Amino acid sequence: MAVERRRSDARAHLDQLLEDDPADLYENAPCGYLSTLPDGTIVKVNRTFCAWTGLTPEQLLRTKLRDLLSVGGQVFHDTHLAPLLRMQGAVREVALDVVRVDGSLLPCLVNAVEVRDGEGTPLMVRATLFEATARRRYEREILTAHRAAEESRARARTLQQVVIELAVATSVADVATVVVQRARQALSARGVALWLVDEESAPRSSVSLGGPPRPSGPSLVVARSEGLPAGLLEELVTAAGGRMALELAEGLRVLTAGGRMLGTRPELDAALRLAGLTALVIVPVTADSHRLGVLVLGLGPDDGDLISLRDPVDGELPAGDVDLLWTLGRQAGQALERARLHEEATRQAERSAFLLHAARLMAGATGVAETVERLADLAVPRLADLCVLDLVSEHGAERVAARHGDPARQHLVDQLREWAPPAHDLPYPARQALAEGRTQWFPAIDEDWLGTVVRDPAELHAVRAMELTSIVAVPLVAEGRALGVLTLSADRRRGPFTAADVEVAEQLAHQLSLVTAKAQRYEFEVRTSHTLQATLLPPAPPEVPDVSVAVRYLAANRGAEIGGDFYDVAPLVEGHVAIAVGDVVGHDITAAATMGQLRSVYRALLVESPSPSAIIDRLQASWPLLGLQRMATALFASLDLPSGELRVASAGHPPPLLVTASGHAEFLPVRPTRMLGAPPAPAEEWTGVVPPGATLVLFTDGLVESRWSDIDAGLARLLTAATRRPTTDPDELCDRLLGDLAGTHRADDIALLALTRRP
């Protein structure tokens, strides 16, 4: 029973609540109620809304709903809510902030309907307002998170794009293009430029840098620029010596027009404003903490010609943008390193191929002149526009090549060649290279500097006309000896030489030095040997009464070998004539020197008028004392002019030939003893008579021996030639014998002596 009663009491209470006073329901509803006139004037408001706002009904009535709202709410009311009510009669879920009496905001969601009469004329507006503090906060958080996610996604997309594009960028230029374009897009920058540290301006210590003074510190060059006006770029370049280098060292910076950091650089600040920019962002481009360059972004006002609500502040950039730029700088750095390695590898390969080609070409050259010609062909225009080569010797310098790649400018080079040394000093770069013994690199040259180093106005004129922009002079050094200087120049069309160019020039010069040194040494030896030999032989046979003498000496003409052949005719006392022919073993300068010594000793022996065999014996005996290193063959003869008596002794030498006036010829049967320098053995002497009109012919084996025939065949040919026609003129006989036997290609020297006893 009790349970049942309690149940029926509860129902009665609920019934009573449900039959509640509608006025109370209105006043204390869990939402705000407002009724306004069509113009927004509040004509009725419930207690809930009054309590929320802290305003009394008296304060609220006759004011307009709009006037209760925040500024944003007022604008939204007038531009959206009121028009919508007129156009569609109702609005739902409009978010507005009501300002409480204490000034705090009450975030609301508003639903409203326009009450109209039968003709559609608005009578009033009924509105309900729900408090939405938590919901609006939540929405705002979602919105903020959504925006952050959007921005983060956009940045991620940008970076992804950058990574993809950089992966396929193989050259520094490609990398620069990608970085500049993407950075510009990512920050909606007005313009972007990428400066790179000019690594190449740092030469190796073995190279001497010359030319006009250059700014100290790392020099920065623009690799790519977009959208930044020339004036601003110039200002930034001017700042490169100091400010930019500093920024480079200090990291990501934001410089604002009129800000503190640009205060010290009014010109840059002015250029920035003139370009319509509000700030510069400077981003280091690095790879493994190695600074490669700097990316500069020029930012304009946020919204083009719209009013800026917030003045940009020095050093401030959204954190997301800062992260993006840092990453971009690092990505760019790594890509640059990669591209540089790639380019360097390509360059190295090209350089190696070039140098190998050069080495082959130069090695194939015979003689200095041809080597030099080939070098000039290689260097111009592949490496330089102008190639000048000066070789030095004890007589001074000689300009052996001056080649321009442009035929139209060759005449200028020829002018320069006209002042070739020794009439003038070497030009400054070459002179300096020789003096210092190291490469002189002039990366840039200017008018002022030229004026200080050229030797006369005509030279200045020619150099100017060639528009030279860069010079490298490399000394040619081999075996510790300065051979000359290779000077390469670039003109305006080519652009200045880089450190890599200098390296190639040095390697080329090194190859040239070796080849030239070898060629010079060879030529020097050949010249020296022949000179020596020529000076050791008697210049002309002496006048001897009652005999005519003819001598011939034919040097070998294949290869540069020289022989130790000699002949000698010396009148002695009492109508005697001493005759000798010899041949020192070997074909070199030692052979020639030995021959000289042998002849001197022989001449000394003649003082005592020894017999031919005695001469051989003495020479044999004294050979070790003389210290002669080579053995020799020789034929010694003595002729008594009044009687025609002839005495001959041979040390391993081919026999003499006697040709009579009637044309009969025979080899004299002299029995040779051992060669000079071999263990001594007694010499035998042959004695006979040279009839009047007969000719005695002495020769060395070069006349009868050749690669193609043995000595016996040669002797037979000699006999044939000698007997072909009778003569008493030894010159005529010599010419005939050489004509028949010597041939045009001789591997050995030939000494030939013919002596005719006058009839």
Next chain:
Amino acid sequence: MPVCTRNDVRVSGVPDGRPIVFAHGYGCDQNMWRFMTPDFEVDHRVFTYDHVGFGRSDLSAYDPVKYNSLRGYAADLVEILDELDLTDVVFVGHSVSAMIGLLAYQRAPQRFGAMVMVGPSPRYVDDEATGYAGGFSREQITDLLDSLDANHLGWSTAMAPLIMGNPDRPELSEELTNSFCRTVPDVARQFARVAFLSDNRADLPSLQLPTLVLQCSEDVIAPEQVGHYVHEHVPGSTFHQLAATGHCPNLSAPAETTAAIRSFL
């Protein structure tokens, strides 16, 4: 796509009447003119249109770069007048469209015959440097732009294709509330920025047309001193004070507004 389709240009009235072009301001779309156009259709060729991004314009034509300035909207207006080949146009620009009309006039003065500016403001932000009072401090404008984000008015990406893609099925929009003022949040945000952050004061003196400045009462968006500023800087302009309150007399007091324009014309 023809310009007139892009901007959903609608034509009514008498074919040989003087052309009158109505441009909606910041807030909603060309429906704003629905209570005034019937009166003009009697003796004018009446044109209404939507700015790109609003109403039933072609949303795909929205270019954030182009429309980051009122000049982008002015270029569209010139294109419309060119395509329709209109001259001696009476241009009625509400709110920010008054300035759009002014900029379009600078580009193609030969098209225009008279200018009606309804609640114009050449600059909403106060300018301390010149003592100009636009009605809003920078802080207030910042708050305003922030608070506008809170109202997407029922927009969602799921709805977008329905709303933008079916102009011929009004029953779809029946389902949706607040349809006349709805647009993509990003477009709404950017248009608010462009509208409230432009400064066209320097352009006013270039207007060499019969010009009517219609000033509302109690307009917090374009206060009275701003209307007077416009009147003073447009040579030979007429100033008319409306009794209508708020910023949209075309909706709240169409008869008074119409009468004022008619008496000016």
